[in-house]
Amino acid sequence: MPLLDPDRLFPVDPSSRDLARALFQSVEDLPIISPHGHCDPRWFAENARFPNPAELFVIPDHYVFRMLVSQGVPMEALGVPRVDGGPVETDPRAIWRLFAAHQHLFRATPSAMWLAHAFSEVFGMTEPLNADTADAYYDQIDAMLDQPEFRPRALFDRFGVEVLATTEGALDDLKWHRRIRQSGWTGRVVTTYRPDAVVDPDFEGFAANVEELGALTGEDIGTWQGYLAAHRKRRAFFREHGATATDHGHPTARTADLPAAEAEALYHKVLKPGVSAEEAELFRAQMLTEMARMSVEDGMVMQIHPGARRNHHAGVFARHGRDKGFDIPGPTDYVAALSPLLDAVGMEPDLTVILFTLDETTYGRELAPLAGAYPALRLGPPWWFFDSFEGIRRFRETVTETAGFYNTAGFNDDTRAFCSIPARHDVARRSDCAYLATLVGTGRLVESEAFEVAHDLTYRLAKEAYRL
Template structure:
């Protein structure tokens, strides 16, 4: 009698040379370069992990809350295959354990969706190297994976502070509302048992967009937080300056801005007050609200030149493109869609005013990669204040990283770039994302060495600089 054994479930095998060149000689160079930077500390100057996680240091609730719900890279791809976002925990305030397990099953069932995407690279590395599980996600393995991960995250070694140390994070930037009292940052700063560095980032977009509902109420709240009257444009400026100072006192090094376009244009004082008053009264036309926003953004640049907070700008995104999903589930759910961006003329007024100012620093990110070689690299190749931000959102895949280096390096060099930014709410993916960047840069540098455009010593120095020196300089860390 013949018995048929059940085949063993497939396992994830992380190839040691993933993302490195296939050509043997170049791959050997890339291996050497990657090995030299693999274990260097992580500098994360732009991200969205809440400071509260580290301040409170409580266990993560379950595998879904840890891996799926906060990661809109992941949820958007599942949604594109017909999985409702709410079924993944998005916009669900307090999911039950059954709902969380069901969401994890959806991820496993749709695992082939991620083939060829950076999400697969990151998540596989998280599963194997962080969580110590190597089953390939599928319908058959979903519950076993869920139970194994749930057991891991219940351990004290998987609390946020322990992971911060394990990941080798040197500095971690959060993203914070101007009205935030930064109590969690203060708690970390004053905690004798905490030795990491977590810095807030000033994110004032909601207070510049006068055409959005609720703007006047938000401006009132800003005035209350700052202790000034924001009934006038002058009051708004005063309030912003006070809140920026509050952030700087709590360790902030940058102010982050994301609007549909990159235009910053100064307003005549009288015209600015007129537009501000119309917006306060709810009478501003869309064109007037846009003009006001561009003037307010110019004011933010002027403040950066005064107080030294690095100004980061990432325009060219249509936010929350699907209005029904936004109304049901809120913002930041993965429905941001790129639009064409223009920089040369848009940035001319601010660069005329502050482009050579010794305290002004502007790091410009884009999702429109056609602008890297045409506009951003030439601008960074002339203006000392302007740096080209790393590929982010739709461009932080390995092929896009390679195109970025090829487009930018010839004109601006390596030193006028930002270093990698992980831009993530998915805490466990931080080391995987930085690792992918280090591998991609090692591959690019190896090709330069193989082509005799760099010496091996120069490539080693550049690889280290891209991980440590360059992001520290760009963000004044």
């Protein structure tokens, strides 16, 4: 029995299913545009063998290990590193067996489909992964990882990736991106400017990070204008390494547009100990507007990812650090929060601000009406917990009538798990084709338009939105 149903995610109605299948076949082999994600550029710079199946599928993927943790499996048992270098499981086969024995936890989740796609389409597995097949899986995947066809660059080409964006912090030296360029490899891997560590006063080591920003750029970060000039220099450095976008993971979408003297005074406050929660939030708000102004100047696309209550469990954060599956969605306001930024630059025709959300209640009430009015705004695809068939369907149903298709930014996979990239794009393409077939079946779209829109959602919108 195959791991994947060839008609997965298509409508049940036979005529709609036939059209969805035809739409999908028209876009199935289009190149992958992956404009936002967290793959490690070192993979492509060194093109070394992936170490083992556990380090490819389990240890870097918080979608995977958070589900096991929710059932009482310690992160240490899954090999997730500790901040203090404390003991964790180091036997990859033991980690794999534990992962395999808990496969039932993923039933009907997006992870189950992503994993099945990678196991079947990349590694040729035909039997389900479970405790009984764990060693056979491990041995086959591990043996295949020895082959040149399974090195990072070969998989990049096999997956049909036209461009892959990684995400680096403002202080990163981008040496791996330089190594990629110097290698002569033709695969296109670009960086993205993520300045959270030097714009968020609640980020650990914020003041020291700002000092390092000044040292890297030679700007006087003792002044507000010097601090802004330092950001401009770093943005230029990132653009030299292929960046076309910035990314901002703020707790909220709040923006501000303070007079210069007030912004300067606030800047000096947040660099000192004892900054209040309101002062920190106001500074982040001001910096979103400043970053938007810089995007008007230099043409970089701006992504705002608000609404995650990050590092929700203090103990997990202390032991294992950021991005360990304990970022939880919360209610998010956009209409009032974005007003200062939109008053300042929202009508700029050459500015693109891509909005993401973890609060689905805002789709019809706030996000679609905003994107349906402001030239600068585009809606990012369902993100994180809603990067799924049902999440994509709800997104399309809620925003299309108000914002249309062309105020959205296509799809991005936002992943650290390299082998899930084609799987996630496969789900997105199937989900969109199923939705388009329903529109045709109910007389809201003609069939020829559906084929054109399918191509746009799969390829053109992301490429254009991110200026790739």
